[in-house]
Amino acid sequence: MSDETDPLVLFMPSGRRGRFARGTSLIAAARSLGVHVESVCGGRGICGRCQVEIVEGAFAKHKIVSAAHHLSPVSATETRYAEKRVLKSGRRLSCAATIEGDLVVDLPSDMAVNTAVVRKAVDTRVFPRDPAIRLLFVEVPEPDMHAPLGDLDRVFAALEGDWSLARPTVEHSVLPLLQKTLREGAWQVTCAIAHDHEEDRPHLLAIYPGLKNEAYGIAVDIGSTTIALSLSSLLSGATIAATGAPNPQIRFGEDLMSRVSYVMMNPGGRAEMTRAVREAVQAMIETVSAEANVSTADIMDCVFVGNPVMHHLFLGIDPTELGQAPFALALSGALALPAADLDLTLHPAARAYLLPCIAGHVGADAAAATLSEGPHRQDETMLLVDVGTNAEIVLGNRNRLLAASSPTGPAFEGAEISCGQRAAPGAIERVRIDPLTLEPRFKVIGIDIWSDDPGFADAAAALGVTGICGSGIVEVVAEMFLAGIVTEDGVIDGALAARTPRVVANGRTFAYVLHEAPQRTLTILQTDIRAIQLAKAALYAGIKLLIDRFSQPATADGLRSDPTVRIDRIALAGAFGSFIEPRYAMVLGLVPDCDLDRCKAVGNAAGAGARMALLNRAYRREIETTVSRIEKIETALEPAFQDHFVAAMAFPNKRDAFPALARVQALPNRDAAGMPLPGRSISASGTPDRGRRGGRAGRSA
């Protein structure tokens, strides 16, 4: 069809490219490459959804010199559109512009064609789009007594003719208003079509008179503690509002196990918790809709992720089975259902999609984080860790993926720590300890300056320094270790009490005084160090089990890691992972050795993955396939867990080398290659038995 003299066109962000005869419309070129370019009006130049931007310049790698004038001159259609609506300078309508030379074409996601206000891009990541719900404008032939096809059947025929759409099934609510809508729109209507699975029949959700040019979707990460929700345009792909709110189920139990217990102990408890979370989601939907000036009736699609207990409770499923071996999920596969079945008031026919769960303790949130970070799309081996009270761990690359969860307990979230608290104003979040003076300085949430800056005392007196949050605990323990206050084995060195008043006796052990104030003295106790050791040893042992398995052929059981397994990247996800300093996580041995600049906090990866599944149905198929081939490891069943756990009680680890860390951070008791030097053995209080806290039944996340 095309030869080497035809212009070469590259579409971003997908990177697909091809040669096309001069005069080919950009939208036709994109479609022939399988690049989704939104269009509601089907090339009539009235919806403005197919806007593109030409990236000018020489792209040596692609052998393309792209210039705006390699497109046809601005057409009458585009001028007409720009007069009626907004068409930013440099933007073209791909249905009206034709290819006349080499081009690099960008599909932007910040189009404002309607009243909905795009305040700011909440998520700036750009990825190819192809939403499961689309708006398709059609002109329908008027009724003809000689060919008495029904009005709906002529709509379907127009959809097939203009959009190559197979005959859809139809939402019953469409039928009563159909004839009125067609006549009101003078036989021009816009159909909202749900078409998640390409091989399924499409479904007609709604029909509007004339051109309907906006439809929205929400992506929701239901965490045990916090629900995060974002609102995106299904047409532009822009995420236009986002909000977070506490999960109201907290009143039934702080952690997952206590919520499962609540269900087991209280008839109606499951229904109460389901109602609570659904009502919270509905309230958040109304918040973001109001903020973005969007009608909730224009929200037509939703994607939900959450850990297995959250996932089940949201669906109205009793999570009791998840609280006891064999931790059987009611369903693990992805689920599509009407949003109304979840008691959500959106468009009455809105759809909902839940990502698959990976295993009994590795939920749809971990699947979404995987989708977002994409270890399965990489040649490099990535470790993805979502740290909560239950850590979800995914390890692998495009060839192989493994997943597990580790019962870290709530220490990383500030619970079980004597002066711990949730991340909130007044909480210490950053700590540095001078290795010579052993004096600390710290930063408090809500105060922009460090504790040794002038003016801190006044600010602190006004706000109050109330405790230490998760990232602060990790930092203070790591700094104590680096300063020699805490040994490799996690013991606060009482001998230092002679050197500094910061180290004080506390019964048979010692403590470190981080902050003294009239209201409250914040002290790190030996038991706090132990709590962090237990949590991080559980996390690290889980990671090690995955590394062990990764080093073995897929079909065999392995107990020891092959030293050839190299972790190229580490992604720390979730609220805790977003605030923790990767260097300290590695100093304490939460995660294995890795180049520090390749160990990154990735924020709410679960929410980002949910948004990807909302905006591109291909990502749904991708994560469904990926999850089905993930090898699941139940840490409770692995005999090597205990061995790894014991070694991981030490800072950073009794056995493993941290050569990459050692290059940028001197470590006590380590050689230049990051290998441990001979030291004391760890104390009895750090046995793995206590670390497992009675085994799986008592775990929580």
Added chain:
Amino acid sequence: MSDETDPLVLFMPSGRRGRFARGTSLIAAARSLGVHVESVCGGRGICGRCQVEIVEGAFAKHKIVSAAHHLSPVSATETRYAEKRVLKSGRRLSCAATIEGDLVVDLPSDMAVNTAVVRKAVDTRVFPRDPAIRLLFVEVPEPDMHAPLGDLDRVFAALEGDWSLARPTVEHSVLPLLQKTLREGAWQVTCAIAHDHEEDRPHLLAIYPGLKNEAYGIAVDIGSTTIALSLSSLLSGATIAATGAPNPQIRFGEDLMSRVSYVMMNPGGRAEMTRAVREAVQAMIETVSAEANVSTADIMDCVFVGNPVMHHLFLGIDPTELGQAPFALALSGALALPAADLDLTLHPAARAYLLPCIAGHVGADAAAATLSEGPHRQDETMLLVDVGTNAEIVLGNRNRLLAASSPTGPAFEGAEISCGQRAAPGAIERVRIDPLTLEPRFKVIGIDIWSDDPGFADAAAALGVTGICGSGIVEVVAEMFLAGIVTEDGVIDGALAARTPRVVANGRTFAYVLHEAPQRTLTILQTDIRAIQLAKAALYAGIKLLIDRFSQPATADGLRSDPTVRIDRIALAGAFGSFIEPRYAMVLGLVPDCDLDRCKAVGNAAGAGARMALLNRAYRREIETTVSRIEKIETALEPAFQDHFVAAMAFPNKRDAFPALARVQALPNRDAAGMPLPGRSISASGTPDRGRRGGRAGRSA
């Protein structure tokens, strides 16, 4: 796979056959031929649904000598089943019996395996079955921490393994109880699977612990006057109860146009009528369920048919467009939806299916009658007429089908006739007139003897002779014509007043006294004859338009019928069609000439077709395809209608020959070939203009 020495097996009623190696199980043989044999347990010998009966004897046509001993001896599985349940003598389980010689196998539909009582076969017609909803028993592996697939996902895997079922979508209501059900059934469950379109994904409707061995469906014909409903087992195919009830919409208007007017005049009128018909259907469902000892929660599928106005009102669609040109249907295609959307309380996830409508005046009832009578399955050319206040007409054979409706008005139902009434006790339904004495004798609904039998007077005095129903009117007019009381042109011959006191003057015309009684004298007036002429002329003219078109190539317009078009069969459907005597219908010229023994009343063919669609999803596809290729003729648009109408005002017709009728019934003014002899021209009062009664806007059915 098989050779000529392998046994030959013929399955009835499908007639499919093939050769199979000795030792092949009957169920496997059936399936390999595409013959649907019900089985819930999947060959475990516990559900008893795959029962068959061997038809013994020599079948020369098929070259088969079939004998019961050509099956393997009764197995332990069958003995065990027969001990626990009912296995009629001669019945075998096709999953347990293997082929050992030539066989003719019958798939019976009268199995009683459960508590539901099969009182009598309501519909005795036997046809191949393959319902859209099936019960599938599976044994599900227990949860495994090493392969943490969800419970539902393991159910799906078992369905795929045992039943080759693609991964289903799932009804949300299944999820909350799934885990409890699996454990209650000790990992044996029965899944109710909806799988209407083979190419769509199946849908899991419900799940039951252990073996669930009964599911039901209803087939409903919503007529303007009467609703007919039957209840069938989806597993045995037996129709186990049926009922009829007046359509409560009658209180909003007797005929269709008055109901459409009610909607147009009354805000909320559409909703009232929708509610009325849905409530009536629900009440009928409860009646048949109680009668058959079936739980309404076990009713999982429904099929509905009705004329376009009934179809739309039942779906909650405003029928206003159907009351005015161009008579646009909201939808003409078949529709599948949840029964709950129709406010029906059955199984909460029950499905509903509506057959396609053919045109604005030819509804899903006509489609169902077509499915039942099967002109499209025949080489012979069939005329199918459903006579109501609006006649729906289908003409054709396997090569070509045409459909139209004719505005007959309510005369055939006894309305617009001076002494007419609905068919009810006290109505005259049969009439004979002695051509010599001109004395009538008649039969009355509710009295078993004729009016000239001894004892009639007493019975008539007790019951009252109150009027004449539709079939009685046709008979009395036809007998008056045959006796010479009425001329070919429909004029009551006043000269006969001299011969008999039965003919009396009535203003400027004459009348015939059919019955004199103290309570009421029943007299046939000249206006009554005119009403019948108008009605039958409209019907016949519609039929003629179809014959005209049938004689022309499919693409061209034709005005005159090709004399080579021969109608091989006539099927008279509907309540009126069931009671009318075909001979009289032909004498009056309601229908064209045809061998009298091939002109048959077929009862409620629409209801029968609905039942076929209920019990075999292939019939749904068959009628969908058939309707899409039916050529629709809008009689109001055909210039030839008026010409045909004028000719059809005469008895039986001014122009057309009735040779087949003439062979068995001498006709006044006709030669031996049934050709009209020269006669008087028809009177001015029978103009087609009056016959159209102001055109389409005033039509009703």
